[in-house]
Amino acid sequence: MNRVRLLIFNAALGPLDYRVPDGMQVVPGSVVSAPLGPRQIIGIVWEAERLPGEAVPDAKLRPILDVLPVPPLRGELRRLIEWTADYYCAPIAHVARMVLASGGALKGPATMTEYRLSGGLPERMTPKRELAMAALEGEQATIRELAETAGVSDAVLRGLVNQGVLEPVEVDCDRPYPQARADHDEPVLEESQVEAAGTFVEAVTARQFAPFLLDGVTGSGKTEVYFEAVAEALRLGRQVLVLLPEIALTENFLRRFEERFGAPPVTWHSSLKSTERRRAWRAIATGHAQVVVGARSALFLPYANLGLVVVDEAHEVSFKQDDGVRYNARDVAVMRARFEKIPVILASATPALESLQMAESGIYTRVELASRYGGATLPDISLVDLTEEKPERGRWLAPRLAKEMEARLERGEQSLLFLNRRGYAPLTLCRNCGFRFQCSNCSAWLVEHRFTQKLACHHCGHEEAPPATCPDCGEPDCMVACGPGVERIADEVAEILPEARVAVVTSDTLNSPERAAQFVAQAEGGAIDVIVGTQLVTKGFHFPELTLVGVVDADLGLEGGDLRAAERTYQQVAQVAGRAGRGSKPGEVLIQTRHPDAPVIAALANGDRDAFYEAETEARRDAGAPPFGRWAAIIVSSEDEAEARDAARAIGGTRPDLADIAVLGPAPAPMALLRGRYRYRLLLNARRSAELQDVIRKWLGALDFPRGVRVHVDVDPYSFV
Template sequence: MSRTRVIVMNAALGPLDYRVPHGMTVEPGSIVVVPLGPRQLLGVVWEPERLGTEEVGDNRLRNLLAVADVPPIPAPLRRLVEWTADYYLAPLSAVLRMALASTSALEGQKLIVEYRATGTVPPRLTPQREQALVRIGDRQGLIRELATIADVSDAVIRGLVKAGAIEGVEVDLDSPFPLPDPDHAPPLLSPEQRAAADTLAAATTAAAFEPFLLDGVTGSGKTEVYLEAVAAALRADRQSLILLPEIALTEPFLKRFTGRFGVEPVAWHSGLRSSQRRRAWRAIATGEAKVVVGARSALFLPYARLGVIVVDEAHETSFKQEDGVHYHARDVAVMRGRFEGCPVILASATPAIETRHQVELGRYREVKLPDRYGAAQLPRIEAIDLLAEPPVRGRWLAPRLVTAIDATLARGEQVLLFLNRRGYAPLTLCRTCGHRFQCPNCTAWMVEHRLINRLSCHHCGHAYPTPRACPECSDEDSLVACGPGVERIADEVAALYPDAKTAIVTSDTIWSPAKAAEFVGRMEAGDIDIVVGTQLVTKGYHFPNLTLVGVIDADLGLEGGDLRAAERTFQQISQVAGRAGRGTKPGTVLVQTHAPGARVIEALVSGDAESFYAAETDARREADAPPFGRFAAIVVSSEDKALADQTARTVARSVPQVDGMHVFGPAPAPLAMLRGRHRFRLLVHATRSLDVQDVIRDWLGALDWGPKVRVAVDVDPYNFL
């Protein structure tokens, strides 16, 4: 091959042609370094016939500079990159960048120094040093990591190094991962679980593409069932990928995995340091990493021999990427399984309507687990009508819920109070002049976080200390918190139950797998009586002594007119209800609501999920909404409001006349300003049969909006803000 075509890691550039120097060997998928003007860029060799661009004359070609000493990007992943770019209207290079998520992995062998305890007790054992040694145990890592684990400063760890209590060891960044043993500790499965596990394992052994919906109630043992498919992949010497919706779920899952297979799987998420990402990427590319557990980005890694893909909690909206390439990991996972020729397992207690529809069409095969494992029973769910049984003035817990908490704590059991709102209060205003604290960069209120004494925007991250005086009228002690967040509920719990041990669980307090592991350990040890948490505690956790769940505001998720609002509320409350009564003790769920007659609340109380889903599906069908029709959002943004408005109107005026497609807008987006950019939104509604991507590509491709305006397209949007 004397010339080749390369996709470079620059979304503004198309494919480029280069000469292959004498003695250099490349093939499709080879990762190369290429010159571009005075710069050097990373790129991937691609099949010229799949890109359809004109060839450049040989006399104008420049030489490739180098080839990375790693396996080429496999053909199935290249096809997935093409499909994702085409379906979600993204540049090929933007998608391909996700496959090259560790540039250090392309370099040669590396050594670093990590630290571990020696077992020596230092002569001066301060309380902080003692805490560090106890918490570190037999763990090993960088000084900063050990300090985080021990909850001490870096200086404490360095002091222990000087004292000889912690020593440095040289570590090969590419040291092999231990291999999981499929026969280490086979689980004792019920007959229903065994039948489901055998079905999934047989499909994995057959090594053919087949999508499955593993539909099991909360506590039915879905994890143990799909891990048998992973065991089948291990026996066939193939790799497995398990996607989790939250990084905080990784650590509890690793513990369960280790109990089953004897070693931890390979983790992939944003919390890894660069050396860990490098080691994982190289092991995945060579096929040495047999089981990978990670967030949605793990879907684009270059697996050598993928044998099965599992999407756990497949209904979760966090699988939809909202920045950059707007892909949905659930749907892309199915396509990756198709290109790899392996089964895909979507596991959920509350499957999305889109997934259920695929089952009805016969495209997905359903495997059901209708009962909880062993003696555990589904919890009793009751609604508390807040109009008939209001909380005491200034409080948020209804009397019946307080009585239930009293009884639960008296029995020595644990309580979970759920409110999907971080912080202390969603709005702070001045009672003197009415000033409301709003983010200067977004159309959003600043949320008070009393634990850290700051006002924070949950959209852009802008934050500042909570002022003592109103910035408008300068009146002191006039600021009022409006509405509850989890911190405010925790304050009420502390006032009612001063002797109870309470934990607040949100993304503010559980920001890493290590923090999640600490929380799980405290719950299992009985060191927590009452958990006050957001959606972070609705999934994945198994606490046998947790028997009461209180949903503080069931109506919160129904606000805003979102297409999926009712479905999402049903899923979220069903999931949090599923944390109750997972052991031998019966569970109770009390749902506080102002609308006990709402269809979603009645479905939760009655347990009639099928009727709820049937009614939601009929409403979608009547509106020709997904999965029966298609949506695509076009968001025009600029720091100049007038320019954004003008461009959005230009886009609207040029809408092509196509049968089966309507365009609504432009209108200011509900979040009209985000991170300092003014936003206008158009919504494309098309029939299922229309190739709406081609229409949008041609429509927007003919327009020129200049460098100060961004036009983003979100195919199959989940966020309507």
């Protein structure tokens, strides 16, 4: 009897065995439908020896129902799934689920009906119809997707369909994408760029695993250099994956890509419509998608013929996923390249210390671009000591910074102010009784957002309208904003420079690729004088007229218990400083700080990156921290605080007594209440030689927990809240 083992997406059940009916052809990697009780489920045929499970008697096996019309998942991808599950202590079913990220793609070729404005008018115009018609100009999508775009109900749009205002269009769900051309617009590269590009091109041609660290200063043309490797992969008919850390960077990148290759790449991110996800997934699986630009989840797509992986801004924290499967896309990208036997390029102006250490040890090949492209110079950096150059009362910008902004405005140049804090103020309290507005679901203060007139929690998304009176003492008009956010800084700029055109750039204001593209167009077109933004503005943007960068509070990132705080602060400030002077005009950076002697601040002021990394490396070595040691966190949570505490104590009480692993905790997490769940943490510090994952699996596997308790493992954690 022909029997197979299926990996199904229910981690509690584990793999299941099925019978293959006569005449049905399946191979490892085939995606199939199979019965489970009265339901039908999706499963992936897997090598039985690689998925341990109980053998079921032949007589009890149920038959597979159907082989779905998609290519089998290649062995290289299956090995990546196994490695990711093993390394990050995650159920293999949860990792595999990320591969089949578009249910519609599994149904085979299809057509569908989309709708667009016909140019006609309804018999009776209502406010909602008028709103919808204005929002849908140039749009084509399904009724549901158009309704989301327009912010109206499906019924409103169906009424427009009945009156001929929206017309149906039959589209092929799998219509091909425009083809990129390697020689569309080849750039003129400088000598150092030609040398670097040649190294990458040779690696693509060789088709062997080769990890590279592309270490280039801001504005050195790293993108143009790795585009040459992309061009070589296109010439050889191979697919390319480029990972970007933020969706807001996508539109800017897409335009640069299209200018170089004559067609946009295929995109993959959370904002895609379901029809776009289906089309992209199938084009990737069949090999018709040439270049994919996406967020971290694009790593797990079923590429038919992958030839190159690029991780841009590879130091970025947002490559680490903090829920579900807690993987780091930078590290998984290297492993995907290893399984595929292809080169991978990690590009950054401020590489992660772990990446630098891999280059120092010879595991990665380091390719450097030490100067800016086209003769542009790095900006001058100076400190503003806020203990001496104090802002005026009620303000947050020092007089020197305000004066330099005024000078830029008079010259028609742009300024950028960086503060990594969204909203208007991080804390709002009652001036009468001291009541603080706190999230009901999290142990976090509510952040005031004056643009939207909301008090919001940045952890769970809870929002509420600011009350007219204090909820505690009943005093009216008593709310006081404490501390600055970007909205408050923007208000201050408006007071200092009333004629300046100010743009606030955060994940709240640039929450879609379209809004990001609009911002870039305005900035490049000279319609913005001052940009006030969070970490979103620290990377990827190139504005030739931007000559001044002001860091409002360089000390902010050094607060709290983040064990990578100094490195992260250095990266953010160095990246935002790199936005200045990228064109022909020289740039200047002013860093406001109350701790000018702090090593990270001094390194920024002196432009001495090597000294900072050397000091940080020694501190990490002494502490046994990555890359010289290993960290892992165990997070225990429950809606019942006592239940979470007892479960955490049970884990702590059975901790392994090993010389190469130290266990700290359990203790309440810094964010002790998150999304309505009470949280406790244990932190493991292990030597590199320790079998950390095996120890964790054996330790936790011997324990039983109440149904309301969740236990998550975070290997190589970046967040310590």
